[in-house]
Amino acid sequence: MKGFRKFLLRGNVVDLAVGVVIGAAFTAVVSGFVKDFLTPLIGLFGGANNDLGKKTWHSFAYGDFINVALSFLITAAVVYFFVVLPISKLTARFATKADVDAPKKDCPECLSSIPAAASRCAFCTAPVPVEFATTVPRQ
Structure with missing residues (x-):
């Protein structure tokens, strides 16, 4: 059990896990921004329809983007307060002085x-x- 604790508290494992979780959440933010803002903006100026008389307004789904951004902030807060902060306190406790x-x-x-x-x-x-x-x- 001591070897497993030493392996976990070495720092690299926790940093990698936090990086993967935050990276996945940030990927959702970037995908939401592209889907909800950039794609309608590009479609507004040069959509697939070349007839300017048939141009229609593309809506910006800012509510979806706000949802994804709030999910990212909540995920980051949970990871920080329930993983990073306790591990840093535990590492400080077991560190040799x-x-x-x-x-x-x-x-x-x-x-x-x-x-x-x-x-x-x-x-x-x-x-x-x-x-x-x-x-x-x-x-």
């Missing part, structure tokens, strides 16, 4: 920053002399 206030010192061999209590450098594995164990404040 580094102790940035721990005293540090520099390794005399490679000049890397290591904990003050270390007797061997983690980067170059050189032993740190006892007389060098003074704490150097890091900014």
Whole structure:
């Protein structure tokens, strides 16, 4: 179960799922805009009928577009409040917090920053002399 939780909280899975859901909802918005506004506008100026005496008015179905836009906004809000926000809080809860206030010192061999209590450098594995164990404040 821990492996599955780690897999889900890795971030890529949630981002991909949110992207697919929002992408599908946005596809409906674009399709609705084209169907309800652009197609009647193009039909008004150059429809299939070449006889200008038989031109008829094409209506803009703005109600359908408003419906699709509201569905997109509701979908985006639900995804944000029920998926993105809880996952980000859960990720923050399980994230490892580094102790940035721990005293540090520099390794005399490679000049890397290591904990003050270390007797061997983690980067170059050189032993740190006892007389060098003074704490150097890091900014």
